[in-house]
Amino acid sequence: MRGLVRARAGLCAAALVLAGALAAPVLPAASAALAPEPAPAPAPAPAPAPADAQAPVEALDGVRVELESLAPTAVGPADELRVGVRVANGTGAEVGAAQVRLFVDSPVLGDRDAVQEWADGDGTQGGDRFVAGAEVALPAPLPPGATTSVEVALPAASLALGPQWGPRGVTVDLWDPAAGARLDAVRTFLVWLPGGPPAETTGLTVLAPVSGGAPDVLTGLLPAARMRELTAAGGRLDRVLRAASGPGVALVLDPAVLGPWSGGEAGSDAGSDAAALWQERLGAQAASQETVALPQADPDVAGVAASGEADLYRLALAEGRALVQRSLGAPARTDLAWPVGGSADGALLDLIQSTTPGTAVVLPAGSVAGAVEAGSGGTAPVRVDLAATGTRPTTPALLVDAALSAQLASGTARPAAGGAGPAAATARALADSAAAALSGASGPGGTAGLLLAAPRDWDPSPEVAGAVLGALRAAPWVRPQSLADLLSTPAAAELVLPDSAPAPDALPADGLAQAARGLARVREVASALTDPEPRVRQAEEGAVAATSSGWRGDQETWREQLAAYSAAAGAVDAGVAVVPGSAVTVIASQVVLPVTLENTLDQDVRVVVSLRSSSLRLVPEEPVEVVLAAGAGAQRVELPVRAVASGDIELDVVVSTPDGVPLGGPVPLEVRVRADWEGRGVAVVAVLLGVVLVAGLVRTVRRSRREAAAGALAPTDAHDPHDPQQRPGGAGRG
Numbered sequence: 001m002r003g004l005v006r007a008r009a010g011l012c013a014a015a016l017v018l019a020g021a022l023a024a025p026v027l028p029a030a031s032a033a034l035a036p037e038p039a040p041a042p043a044p045a046p047a048p049a050p051a052d053a054q055a056p057v058e059a060l061d062g063v064r065v066e067l068e069s070l071a072p073t074a075v076g077p078a079d080e081l082r083v084g085v086r087v088a089n090g091t092g093a094e095v096g097a098a099q100v101r102l103f104v105d106s107p108v109l110g111d112r113d114a115v116q117e118w119a120d121g122d123g124t125q126g127g128d129r130f131v132a133g134a135e136v137a138l139p140a141p142l143p144p145g146a147t148t149s150v151e152v153a154l155p156a157a158s159l160a161l162g163p164q165w166g167p168r169g170v171t172v173d174l175w176d177p178a179a180g181a182r183l184d185a186v187r188t189f190l191v192w193l194p195g196g197p198p199a200e201t202t203g204l205t206v207l208a209p210v211s212g213g214a215p216d217v218l219t220g221l222l223p224a225a226r227m228r229e230l231t232a233a234g235g236r237l238d239r240v241l242r243a244a245s246g247p248g249v250a251l252v253l254d255p256a257v258l259g260p261w262s263g264g265e266a267g268s269d270a271g272s273d274a275a276a277l278w279q280e281r282l283g284a285q286a287a288s289q290e291t292v293a294l295p296q297a298d299p300d301v302a303g304v305a306a307s308g309e310a311d312l313y314r315l316a317l318a319e320g321r322a323l324v325q326r327s328l329g330a331p332a333r334t335d336l337a338w339p340v341g342g343s344a345d346g347a348l349l350d351l352i353q354s355t356t357p358g359t360a361v362v363l364p365a366g367s368v369a370g371a372v373e374a375g376s377g378g379t380a381p382v383r384v385d386l387a388a389t390g391t392r393p394t395t396p397a398l399l400v401d402a403a404l405s406a407q408l409a410s411g412t413a414r415p416a417a418g419g420a421g422p423a424a425a426t427a428r429a430l431a432d433s434a435a436a437a438l439s440g441a442s443g444p445g446g447t448a449g450l451l452l453a454a455p456r457d458w459d460p461s462p463e464v465a466g467a468v469l470g471a472l473r474a475a476p477w478v479r480p481q482s483l484a485d486l487l488s489t490p491a492a493a494e495l496v497l498p499d500s501a502p503a504p505d506a507l508p509a510d511g512l513a514q515a516a517r518g519l520a521r522v523r524e525v526a527s528a529l530t531d532p533e534p535r536v537r538q539a540e541e542g543a544v545a546a547t548s549s550g551w552r553g554d555q556e557t558w559r560e561q562l563a564a565y566s567a568a569a570g571a572v573d574a575g576v577a578v579v580p581g582s583a584v585t586v587i588a589s590q591v592v593l594p595v596t597l598e599n600t601l602d603q604d605v606r607v608v609v610s611l612r613s614s615s616l617r618l619v620p621e622e623p624v625e626v627v628l629a630a631g632a633g634a635q636r637v638e639l640p641v642r643a644v645a646s647g648d649i650e651l652d653v654v655v656s657t658p659d660g661v662p663l664g665g666p667v668p669l670e671v672r673v674r675a676d677w678e679g680r681g682v683a684v685v686a687v688l689l690g691v692v693l694v695a696g697l698v699r700t701v702r703r704s705r706r707e708a709a710a711g712a713l714a715p716t717d718a719h720d721p722h723d724p725q726q727r728p729g730g731a732g733r734g
Helices: 112-119 224-231 236-243 270-288 301-307 310-327 346-355 402-411 422-439 462-474 483-488 509-528 533-546 549-553 555-569 571-575 675-713
Strands: 004-009 012-017 062-071 080-090 099-104 129-137 147-155 166-176 181-192 202-210 249-253 291-293 360-364 383-388 395-400 448-453 478-480 494-497 576-579 584-586 590-599 605-612 618-620 624-628 634-643 647-656 667-673
Touching (some): 062 166, 062 422, 080 099, 080 166, 080 181, 099 147, 112 181, 129 147, 166 422, 181 422, 202 236, 202 422, 202 462, 202 483, 224 270, 236 270, 249 270, 301 310, 301 346, 310 509, 346 360, 346 383, 346 395, 346 494, 395 483, 402 422, 402 462, 422 462, 462 478, 509 533, 509 555, 509 571, 509 605, 533 555, 549 555, 571 576, 576 647, 584 590, 590 605, 590 667, 624 634
Parallel strands (some): 202 249, 202 448, 202 478, 249 291, 360 395
Antiparallel strands (some): 004 012, 004 147, 062 080, 080 147, 099 129, 099 166, 383 395, 576 590, 590 634, 605 624, 605 647, 618 634
16 A cells, blocks of 8 residues: 655644555564664655744753654554654754654554553564654754754554554654664553444543632741742733633642632732632632632641641641632532642641541552552552551542653643643553553443643643643543542452551651741730730741741751741740849838839730749739730739748749730749848837836826825915814913
């Protein structure tokens, strides 16, 4: 059969018709650089290369052949196979009369292992078979640094691939007849479908994360400037929403992207308007598409589990659910845990089971021992149950195909972000899905499934992602599958995780403990505040932000923000202070000591001030509760004490919340007790009073005696009948 071949360079094409069927020996498939082959008959002289074929090539080493297109998705005997490649000359010499040739591997690549072996250049199932007539000369000699595009087109029936459907290996090389050498080659795949839709199918589910990175620890919010950039037209999150659409694609949402965001100014501008429109689009898309809400800030589950700070994870769950319910405007399932990094152990399962029983965990299949062996042909089952050693209950799990996920992320990346290219990614995904359908590895009843997951920082081209995912969904052996259906599938195996496994990239336990201590301190002192709710809420949001898996890649900044968070957590302690004063002298047994306090916070505080004495000479009385006004300066508080004995004593002034939680440390107060001075004074006064009393009595007695003596000497006219001298006639006798 005569093969039709077309060559295309840039915007122009030269049609070449090759007469006769050209045969070539079978080539071994172990390497892209194979032994020289006899050159096919020379093609007619090529047309001159168009100007755009001379575009410079950056950072190329040698001659490169890259796949640009391969169609149709499923190749049948009646189809025309079209394979386009891009040839780039990264050498310093001109590439002359080279030819692009196509080879096919006849045996079916019946499982994922066979597909991977072919991709690695290790497949030996029959080797490469040259397809007669499938060679096209370069349109023109290729100067150094130039590129050109070439397409090989031929009737699919000429491939002679037989009646069995499935993926086949394809090699496209660049052959230099003059040197008798293969300059470069690219390996790819086609899926041969000689009959109608196959009986074997595979489910396909894709997880598309919607994440804005790590929130600020001090505020607990994503920075507004970052989110405006991400959600603007053409921003990464704008492209994620456009790429992650269609059946079988689930949005996996970090609720922090719903806002509010920190640092946003009041009013309206282009950035804030675009962000608001993006949030509306997110809500509308979530209403019509399966959506999963992760805990707030997308915590580092492995790190939190290893640190033992389960309360932080509970708080992230509660905050995320509340924010989704309040702001998303669409239902979202919250029964899925997706740890970053993929490591898992018994501690992680314990954390999930203790906080959200029944939640399924998503892990890379390669991180679970025995997962691949539980499947067949290199494909692990998707739906399994996980358990740790001991008597713990099992946890439902979904296993991600990490290799195919990487192909998806690379193949759908923007050109500026690099990547393998959409054509290669599509061909590989079609081959893997067909092999999975044939091997039927991931579920009962001979049905298979594939779970793909884009990375958290997925940077897709919506057009390319749409083409790749669209080709997968259009394949007759692929059926888009929802997460709900996937989770309802019976577990294909029960696998055991170790009790403890290191997660080298996880957030360190000491930093997470620091965040937990800061939050605990704010909660402890909250009763002193007249309006504690805003401060407690911000502290909770900050502690959750400190658990974000987004901090894994920038732990230096994470440490800096944790230090600022700890300082803010101690603001109440630092804001209520005892003003140091001079020593106080006590000379009475019952007295009040003056203490000066200051409140530098932005709100009034209610505190209890007490004294603590280590000496029995001075006994503090009842504490005093007082309200310290914000910004009122120094305020005096009087504390009652009872002096028992004299001496120099150092008391501690303790300021506490109404609940008894000390604010800051105790402040020393020096007191000089002169308890006997009062007794001595009373004795002196008593003695003096006694002296005065005695002196008065003495004076009174003396006065009485003097008066009596004076009365005895003075004449008197009084008649005394007993005095003979005063008797009648008494004076004449005698």
